[in-house]
Amino acid sequence: MADDDATPDITIYGTQWCGDCKRAKQFFGEQRVHYRYVDVDVDADGMAFVEKTNGGKRVIPVIDFGDGSTLVEPSNAEMAQKLGITTEASRSFYDLVVVGSGPAGLTAALYAAREGIDTLVVERAAIGGQAGITERLDNFPGFPEGVSGEEFAERLRKQAERFGVEVLGASEVTGITLDGNYRCVATADGCTHGAYAVLLALGSTYKRLGVPGEEDFIGAGVHFCATCDGAFYRGQDVLVVGGGNSAGEEGLFLTKFASHVTIATRDPELTASKVVVEKIAERPDMDVLTDVETVEVKGDTHLEAVVLKNTRTGEQSELHPGGMFVFIGLDPNTELVRGFVSLDTQGFVETDSGMHTNVPGVFAAGDCRAGSTKQAASAAGEGAAAAIAIRRYLAPFAGGMPFVDTAGQPLTMV
Numbered sequence: 001m002a003d004d005d006a007t008p009d010i011t012i013y014g015t016q017w018c019g020d021c022k023r024a025k026q027f028f029g030e031q032r033v034h035y036r037y038v039d040v041d042v043d044a045d046g047m048a049f050v051e052k053t054n055g056g057k058r059v060i061p062v063i064d065f066g067d068g069s070t071l072v073e074p075s076n077a078e079m080a081q082k083l084g085i086t087t088e089a090s091r092s093f094y095d096l097v098v099v100g101s102g103p104a105g106l107t108a109a110l111y112a113a114r115e116g117i118d119t120l121v122v123e124r125a126a127i128g129g130q131a132g133i134t135e136r137l138d139n140f141p142g143f144p145e146g147v148s149g150e151e152f153a154e155r156l157r158k159q160a161e162r163f164g165v166e167v168l169g170a171s172e173v174t175g176i177t178l179d180g181n182y183r184c185v186a187t188a189d190g191c192t193h194g195a196y197a198v199l200l201a202l203g204s205t206y207k208r209l210g211v212p213g214e215e216d217f218i219g220a221g222v223h224f225c226a227t228c229d230g231a232f233y234r235g236q237d238v239l240v241v242g243g244g245n246s247a248g249e250e251g252l253f254l255t256k257f258a259s260h261v262t263i264a265t266r267d268p269e270l271t272a273s274k275v276v277v278e279k280i281a282e283r284p285d286m287d288v289l290t291d292v293e294t295v296e297v298k299g300d301t302h303l304e305a306v307v308l309k310n311t312r313t314g315e316q317s318e319l320h321p322g323g324m325f326v327f328i329g330l331d332p333n334t335e336l337v338r339g340f341v342s343l344d345t346q347g348f349v350e351t352d353s354g355m356h357t358n359v360p361g362v363f364a365a366g367d368c369r370a371g372s373t374k375q376a377a378s379a380a381g382e383g384a385a386a387a388i389a390i391r392r393y394l395a396p397f398a399g400g401m402p403f404v405d406t407a408g409q410p411l412t413m414v
């Protein structure tokens, strides 16, 4: 994504200790914009460029856009504007506001807009959600050769925009409130977008180990989804990190492709269910390493080695798997709606079979929804189902009827 892309025009000049430099790098990373990074603490030419740009002063980050223009210590809004990202809505009220632009959000948006429902999509990072950061989607129907995540995201965005969906990028939703029939969606820049209905398509985030190298090799040896990426490791050895049910089950699944699967857990034994542990023990092509912590991932352009540390002895060793799959849990991106809609014990949004939450006019679809299957195709399917349910919810409005009765209770839709 960053640093080593073949032709990055954009260069960020900064240092390791500078918080604004980290923010700028994170912003470009989230927007999937390629850049080169120069650490001016170790690069004299870089420091000279910074000083020249600032009339002799050392103000960082300096961002050189390669077209003769630079930004010095810019805000996120300035960077978004420079990159041509739309962050301002054209109106203050829509029929539907969709929060999140992954496959669930954009599919719902295009279904809704195609039926004449005025729809705004608000996205805090790059358009396309997790599907956009996927190296290659090999299992989305309709793409027999597979499709890169980036291309898939771009196609979704274009299709939604063709039907008139308005899409805001780099805009984080910070709160949702109710005002009678209206739902008010507030963003970090201080704007509020009104609507009759809101779709939560917030997705979820695979928990990461947070060790050096992990981030650099995501999609290039480091993976978080066996169904998605297991087939890339046909005939190779793979390492699974984690000791619970998902690590065990995904490890077993990976034996369909890999020649050998090693599970590494930091606990003294697997914490997966008895059935899963027994199945693993029966397999000659699986083994389990206990009391080991992953401390580093090494490689050049692809993962080459994983450094493990024995938690009892402190001794370090290296493994050289073809790929590493991390299964240490999944966090739904639902902090925003905690206390607003009903969540299950793990924080996923609870809905009825029509994707409706317990709050009238607030729907949920995709990976953030309790019971979802965490796949791009099913997220898109849930988005379509939610749009149809939302259309039904909005129908009385088209006839001029209120959504709530005089006591503020939701009307029952048929």
Ligand SMILES: Cc1cc2nc3c(=O)[nH]c(=O)nc-3n(C[C@H](O)[C@H](O)[C@H](O)COP(=O)(O)OP(=O)(O)OC[C@H]3O[C@@H](n4cnc5c(N)ncnc54)[C@H](O)[C@@H]3O)c2cc1C
Residues within 6 Å of the ligand: 099, 100, 101, 102, 103, 104, 105, 122, 123, 124, 125, 126, 128, 129, 130, 131, 132, 133, 134, 135, 136, 137, 138, 139, 140, 171, 172, 173, 174, 201, 202, 203, 204, 206, 219, 224, 225, 227, 228, 229, 333, 336, 365, 366, 367, 368, 373, 374, 375, 376, 377, 379
């Ligand atoms: C590395 C990787 C590889 C994968 N490979 C595959 C694969 O090969 N095949 C497959 O089927 N699936 C794959 N998946 C899973 C697939 O990408 C997800 O199941 C799918 O993207 C879920 O769609 P979604 O719309 O529910 O959520 P997401 O795609 O996660 O989109 C949610 C969006 O909501 C945004 N958001 C969250 N909170 C806010 C907020 N407060 N304000 C504004 N925006 C917000 C997020 O930034 C995000 O863009 C992969 C996932 C990853 C991470």
